[in-house]
Structure formats: C-alpha cells, structure tokens
Amino acid sequence: MRCFIIIITLFTFYNSMIAQNEAFQTHVNILQLDELKNKIFESREPYKIVFIFNQFCSASRDVFPELDELYKKAHKENFELFVVTNTKEKNKEELEDHLFYYGYGEPFYILKDKPLLGFLKKTIQSICESCNANEMGYSSFMVFNENNEVLEQTNYNQTKEEIISTLKKYIQ
Amino acid sequence: MKKITYLFYLLTLSVFSQSQYVYNFKNSDSLDSYIQKNNLVFHPEDIYITKDFESFKAHTQTSFFASPIIFVFNKEGKYLESIDNISSERKLSNFKRIRKKTDKDQPSLEFLTEKIAHYNSGEVFEDKHLYTYTFVINWMLVSGEQKPIIIKLLNEWYGVLLRQKRAGENIKIILLNIDVQDHWGLSQTWRGYVLENLNRSSDK
Numbered sequence: 552m553r554c555f556i557i558i559i560t561l562f563t564f565y566n567s568m569i570a571q572n573e574a575f576q577t578h579v580n581i582l583q584l585d586e587l588k589n590k591i592f593e594s595r596e597p598y599k600i601v602f603i604f605n606q607f608c609s610a611s612r613d614v615f616p617e618l619d620e621l622y623k624k625a626h627k628e629n630f631e632l633f634v635v636t637n638t639k640e641k642n643k644e645e646l647e648d649h650l651f652y653y654g655y656g657e658p659f660y661i662l663k664d665k666p667l668l669g670f671l672k673k674t675i676q677s678i679c680e681s682c683n684a685n686e687m688g689y690s691s692f693m694v695f696n697e698n699n700e701v702l703e704q705t706n707y708n709q710t711k712e713e714i715i716s717t718l719k720k721y722i723q
Numbered sequence: 724m725k726k727i728t729y730l731f732y733l734l735t736l737s738v739f740s741q742s743q744y745v746y747n748f749k750n751s752d753s754l755d756s757y758i759q760k761n762n763l764v765f766h767p768e769d770i771y772i773t774k775d776f777e778s779f780k781a782h783t784q785t786s787f788f789a790s791p792i793i794f795v796f797n798k799e800g801k802y803l804e805s806i807d808n809i810s811s812e813r814k815l816s817n818f819k820r821i822r823k824k825t826d827k828d829q830p831s832l833e834f835l836t837e838k839i840a841h842y843n844s845g846e847v848f849e850d851k852h853l854y855t856y857t858f859v860i861n862w863m864l865v866s867g868e869q870k871p872i873i874i875k876l877l878n879e880w881y882g883v884l885l886r887q888k889r890a891g892e893n894i895k896i897i898l899l900n901i902d903v904q905d906h907w908g909l910s911q912t913w914r915g916y917v918l919e920n921l922n923r924s925s926d927k
Contacts, residue, residue, distance in 0.1 A: 575886040648816035652883050 577650040578658045581640055584677055587660050591633055591678065592699050598630040598721045599699075601678055603671065604659070605637050605689035606649050610707070614690040617715050619655050621722040630721050634659045635678075637670045637689070679704065690714065694721055746921040748914060749864060750905040751843045757864045761874045764881055770898045771839040771848060776907045776917075778838030785830060790861040790901055791873055793880060800832035800850050800857070801825035808876055815883045818856065818892065832857055839899060845906075854895040858884055861899050 582590075591599055602618065605611045622632065638646045638661050650659065666673045675684040679693050681701055688707035692714075696702050703721075705714055754772075758765055773779045782788050786805075793806040793815075804822040806814050814820045836848045850857070860880055865873050884896050903917060 574889045574891065644817075649812065651886060652812045652816040652879065654882055654886060 575651070575654060576656065577647045578656060579643055579647055579650070579661060580658065581643065581661045581663055583663050584674065587633070587635065587662065588678055591695065594631045595697060596629060596631040597697050598702070599633065599695040599697075600630060600692055600718070600721055601633045601635060601695070602692040603637075603675065603687065603689055604634050606646055608689040610688060610690040614711055614714055615655065616653070617711075618718055618722070619653070619657065621715075621718055622657055625722045629723065632657055632722070635674060636661055637665065639665060692718070743867070744863060744865065746903055746918055748905045748918070749900070749902040753864065754842055754900060761870070762878075763874060764878050764885075765898050766885075767843060768841075769881075769896050770842045770900065772842045772900045772902070772904050773838055774840035774845075774847065776909060779903065779907075782835075782838055782901070785834075787830065787835060787859075787861070788901060790863045790865075791876055791880075792861050794835075794859040794861070795821055796832040796857040796859070797823075797825065798852055798855055799825075800852060801827075802829035802831060803856075811876075811880055811883075815880060815887070818887070821856065832859075835859060835899070836897075839897070842900060848897070853893075855893045857895045857897065859897045859899050860884075861901050863900065863902050 591601060604615065634657050636646060636659050640661055640663055643661060646659065646661070650656075662670075662674065671687065671689070672684040675682055675687055675691075675693075679695075679701055682693055682704045683706070686706035686708070687704070691705045691707060692703070693701060693705075694703040694717075703717055705717060709717075749772075754770065757763070773782060787794060791808075793811070795803045795806060795814075797803055803825060832850050836850050840847050860877065862873075862877055881896065881898065884894065888894055888896075903921065909917065
C-alpha cells in the first residue's frame with residue numbers, strides 16, 4: 552500500500568513537472584471562411600463558441616484575459632472555441648507574437664479571404680444568418696449547439712461582466 | 724564630511740527613480756509577503772537585491788536605477804537596450820526585434836551584477852557569459868493606485884520570458900528589487916537619513 556502511494560505521488564509530481572516545463576505554443580490557423588464554417592458546423596461538441604477578436608481593439612484586449620483564464624481552467628469536454636480574428640494573413644507573425652506575449656493558447660483563425668471592407672458584419676452574417684451583425688462588435692460571440700442552432704448572440708451594449716458571465720456557462 | 728558626501732549622493736538621486744514612491748527598508752520576508760499577496764509569479768531563484776549601501780549609491784548614479792523597466796545585455800554582457808511597457812510586447816515575444824548593436828555609453832552587465840546578491844541566500848551573481856541574453860527586470864514594492872498596473876506588467880514580462888525559456892531560448896532573468904534593504908546593517912540614524920533623502924528626491 553505504501554509503495555502504491557509513493558508511486559502515485561511520484562507520478563503526480565512527474566506530471567506536474569512536465570506540465571510546468573512544457574513549451575508554450577500558439578495555435579493560429581489560416582483558412583477560407585467556408586472552411587471555417589465547415590469546421591464549426593461539423594464539430595460534434597454540445598457548444599460551439601465563435602468569438603470575434605481584434606488584436607488592436609480595446610474591448611478585445613479587455614475581455615480576452617478573462618476568457619483565457621476560463622479556457623485554461625476548463626476541462627474542455629463539451630465545447631469547442633473558435634477565435635476568429637480580423638488579422639491579415641501577412642500579419643500572422645505579429646498575431647503569434649501577441650498571443651505568445653500573453654500566453655494565449657486558444658485556437659485562432661485568420662481568414663484567407665478576409666473581406667477588404669466590413670469584415671465584422673460580413674463574417675458574422677456568413678457564419679450566423681439569424682444573428683444581428685449590426686449589434687455585434689469585436690469581443691462579441693455566438694454560441695451554437697450541436698445541431699448548429701444559435702443559443703447565444705452577444706452585442707456591444709453588454710458589459711464585460713455580462714459577456715464573461717455568459718461565457719462561463721459554456722466554457723467549462 | 725563622510726555624511727555630507729553621502730547626503731550629496733542621495734540628494735542628487737537620478738530623476739529616473741519612481742515619482743511619488745515612498746521608500747522604506749525591505750527584507751526577504753517583506754519581499755516574500757509582497758510577492759504572495761499580489762500574486763506575482765516570480766520564481767525565488769531569480770530574485771536579487773542590491774548587496775550593500777555602497778552598491779546602492781553607485782546604482783542610483785546610473786540610468787539603471789529606474790523601475791519598472793527591463794535592461795537587456797548580450798552574451799558578452801554588453802548593454803543592448805531598455806524595454807518598457809510600450810515596447811515589451813513586440814520585443815519580449817520576438818527576440819529578432821531586440822537591438823543587436825551594443826551601446827558603449829552604458830555600463831556593462833558586470834557593473835550591475837557585482838552590486839547584487841540573491842535576496843534570500845545572499846549569494847552573489849557571477850556572469851559567466853553563458854546566456855544569449857540577460858534580462859534584468861527592475862522592480863519595487865509599489866503601493867497606491869499604480870500598483871495593479873505595475874503588478875500586471877511585471878507578471879506579463881516575467882511570464883513571457885519564462886515561456887521563451889521553455890521554448891528553448893538560452894536566457895537569464897534577473898528580477899532585481901531596487902528597494903533599500905535592512906540587511907545593509909545601517910544604523911537607525913543612517914536609515915533615517917537615507918529614507919528622508921530618498922523620499923524627498925522621489926517627491927520632486
């Protein structure tokens with residue numbers, strides 16, 4: 552019995568050492584909008600969260616640290632997160648540096664066919680036809696269920712606390 | 724005469740010192756307590772302090788006496804540049820953006836390291852030129868309304884440098900606390916003089 556406890560303790564210690572020393576990696580994917588939509592709608596997770604991000608927007612910079620904290624603590628068993636950024640493909644390295652600086656390991660998506668104008672409205676409408684894109688801004692998000700029905704759509708009038716409280720329901 | 728000379732040193736303290744910072748003597752317990760209370764992610768092995776009052780005086784006469792700021796040195800211990808909150812995201816996340824040319828007008832790393840010691844063990848730091856870059860992060864036990872911003876910044880800086888280390892970058896991080904220290908063993912009168920003059924200087 553004592554031997555078993557020692558083995559378990561050593562195993563736990565070893566695992567925690569590995570986790571502490573694991574090299575951090577960012578996850579930035581580049582794809583077409585249609586490919587992203589397929590990825591979202593083919594996901595079998597109960598909740599699919601599509602978060603709209605802009606590296607230089609104060610609202611995104613304000614909300615994202617708390618989203619990141621939730622994401623890091625989450626078991627990640629019943630949701631999939633898609634962070635769609637307005638970053639241009641040629642600025643991928645700049646985005647990666649930003650994510651590395653803050654230690655953001657969430658999956659980010661850069662659109663190869665990012666529209667020249669109206670990224671926010673066009674992208675949101677393309678992903679969610681029933682959503683009111685006019686009410687949404689950077690740091691807004693949509694949640695779909697496994698049947699791809701819209702469960703939540705946040706808007707720019709909501710406070711940070713309201714946004715985080717909604718995220719908490721799904722990021723577990 | 725000696726007192727007058729010391730007072731002169733203190734009165735002419737660098738303008739780089741933090742404005743409105745109230746100096747007080749610190750020790751390893753007060754540092755530990757501050758780190759714990761404010762959730763600073765500092766690893767104890769990286770924390771250093773100024774080893775004695777003579778070193779502190781010399782330090783205050785240079786542009787290295789400022790906080791919070793990062794000073795970067797190359798493998799030979801030559802000064803490259805300073806990084807502040809404006810440039811930190813670009814430079815600390817991507818070392819390609821760190822200045823390569825050395826600045827000969829600034830003291831070398833040795834100038835700093837010969838004046839510091841580990842905050843707990845008192846062990847002196849010896850630069851063996853083993854690291855591609857050495858990052859010296861100056862910090863103080865700040866209080867008041869700026870505290871949350873500074874704590875966040877210090878955690879960001881140290882956090883990103885730890886990630887760089889884990890990613891394989893051969894770097895050394897020195898978290899240099901530039902407060903005045905109990906263990907210098909100054910008499911009560913001297914402590915009074917030092918604080919009075921430091922605090923007068925930081926009010927300016």
